[in-house]
Amino acid sequence: PYEQTWRYPAVTVIAQEASTIKGASNQVLPKASAIVSCRIVPDQDPGEVLEQLQALLTREPPWDVQVTVRPHGPAVKWWMTDPNGPAFEAALAALQAGFGRPPVPIGCGGTIGFVGPLSELLGGAPALLLGIEDPKSNAHAPNESLHEGDFRKLMASLAHLFEKLGNLGERDVSTP
Structure with missing residues (x-):
């Protein structure tokens, strides 16, 4: 379990926006947004991860929903050092x-x-x-x-x- 938290790749929704509580009703919303974070680990290429995530999110969305993926800044390459010395x-x-x-x-x-x-x-x-x-x-x-x-x-x-x-x-x- 700890390796999942510390070492393995992860995709996390860190923010989402759909409607406000004030004025909310039981209806289908015309738009929703989310910010997704990906943990890039050694031996992963940030560009490839972005392409794979974009392909996954845009492949066959239900009910003809339009999905747009916009990178929020440059991807950060993983970094590792020798923990000796x-x-x-x-x-x-x-x-x-x-x-x-x-x-x-x-x-x-x-x-x-x-x-x-x-x-x-x-x-x-x-x-x-x-x-x-x-x-x-x-x-x-x-x-x-x-x-x-x-x-x-x-x-x-x-x-x-x-x-x-x-x-x-x-x-x-x-x-x-």
């Missing part, structure tokens, strides 16, 4: 110091659009994505939350991380 070792040690137990690296966040370009802009500096959550945090849901205790432990972990990164040489921080 001194910076990642420093992050794991810092999280263990802050939380009092070993962290569980899961390898997600690869379609956060700015991460890859930012890493490249910074000369290949490793991107340490520290998504702190537990099952009750409901990540990315309307009722998403972060337990105050986890937030405090994260702040302690970051203090440890900055100290550890500060003790590394410039060559040691770059991606292996």
Whole structure:
């Protein structure tokens, strides 16, 4: 189940619009819209995913409904890095110091659009994505939350991380 949330491709309706509550009635509406998000994972081509989704949504719609697909900006290519090296070792040690137990690296966040370009802009500096959550945090849901205790432990972990990164040489921080 966790892999479905973190690693596998997904299509999610993130917004929809049909009619307002005020003045609504029991009738067929002339128009509806939705914003759909696709998680692009390693080995997927964003252009191909868009073509496949467009073909699926426009193939044989019921009752002669007209379906139009308009990309909402450029597709974000997946990104992945090698999670080894001194910076990642420093992050794991810092999280263990802050939380009092070993962290569980899961390898997600690869379609956060700015991460890859930012890493490249910074000369290949490793991107340490520290998504702190537990099952009750409901990540990315309307009722998403972060337990105050986890937030405090994260702040302690970051203090440890900055100290550890500060003790590394410039060559040691770059991606292996």
